[in-house]
Amino acid sequence: MTSREVLLQALNDFLTKDVQPQLSGASAYKTRIARNLINLLLREVSLGDSLAALDAIGAETFALEGDFSESLSVALRDGQVLEDEALITFLRRRTLLQMAIDNPRYSGFREACARWPDLVGKLGEELGEELGE
């Protein structure tokens, strides 16, 4: 079966090589947005599992059930999770990963990578071990 990557890449090649050159004005602009979204989906295909793994670790570490981000927000709102170093580190790491999917060209992403170099690239189990210490 053809993989998601191959299908998305084929779609993007089609828009880039066949469609984009024929367009101008608003439709050219929107087609560029469409191509950006396909690239986003390609990044999600490769990094989505890491994000899910990180959320699973977070759910266990902070003892939360249901949709992870929503449960953590509500717990923070209600003062049921401590705003300590472990939480801040976790949120920085999660946001870096989400940003690597959504828009790695964002200036804040580059700044955060420079400010917190030890958080970049450490995902999944490695993080679990650190939080469990």
Place this chain on the structure above:
Amino acid sequence: MESVISQRLAAALGEEGDATDFRRLSGGANMETWAFRWSVGDRTQPLILRRRPGSGIDHPFLPKALPLDAEAQLLSLAQQEGVAVPTVLASLQPEDALGEGLIMTLLEGEALPQRIMREDRFAKARERFAFQCGESLARIHTVDPSDLPGGLRDLSWSEDLQRLQSLCDQFGNPSPVHQLALNWLQRQPEPQSRRVLCHGDFRMGNLLLSEDSFAAVLDWELAHVGYAGEDLGYVCAAVWRFGGRAPVGGLGSYRQLLDGYRSVNGIAPDLDEVLLWELYAALGWGIVCLTMLELHESGEDPGLERAAVGRRLSESEMDILLLLERLS
């Protein structure tokens, strides 16, 4: 539309003429902007029509749009304080059946951030940008609050944070980073700066620049009563830097902004308060993303851009985490 506009202008200006060559400049779901020509005899003048065709999108998550006649009053008050703004010449009336609308002068200049950031002819304007932002904001903030039209949002610090919390709750609390920012804001004492008329959307994109100065401050739809620091933090928000690195619109420093502000009447909010409002603006941008996503999902505002904006949420989260490290 042409004959109605011609009649309104003739009545307001006291001379007969023709409104022609209507050209749509921009417009979201709520507000349309048109450029057209107004000709009296052999004289012709370019003008602008800002028009809200219906009552706008009525959605519980959206702030109520400021009526256009209130916007016209704000423009006039700001103009009296020396803020560069278009002059309102006439307004549409209910019997015109065209919705609310203002007819105003067209000012020459460039508002597109990508051009202002890159083109050589704006080199001088870029250099002065932050100082002139400070100057214009100080003048807007000089408007006497007792002269303001009714109906402007006017919330205390705690009411405003409660408003943001309710919005987060309504959207289903998708972001723990937004909650972290709200919790931090809730722990802060009330900001020290004065209560003033805030523009509410003062940033690159809503500022018309000539080659060496501000030609106009546009888009007053989000004006409200608030703390002076709010507009200053907003113009520094990372989302409005368009690829530049410097805090003020990607072009200038906090110091230039505050020096410009102080040059008008000798006082300015302090930098710590500006940073607090920058955090508030980052959170606000996140909530705007959630609002646009909601409008898309409810079918009110279909389209690729609205769908994609939900993925810009992480930008607001990144900005918040970077700012919180600096503020704590």
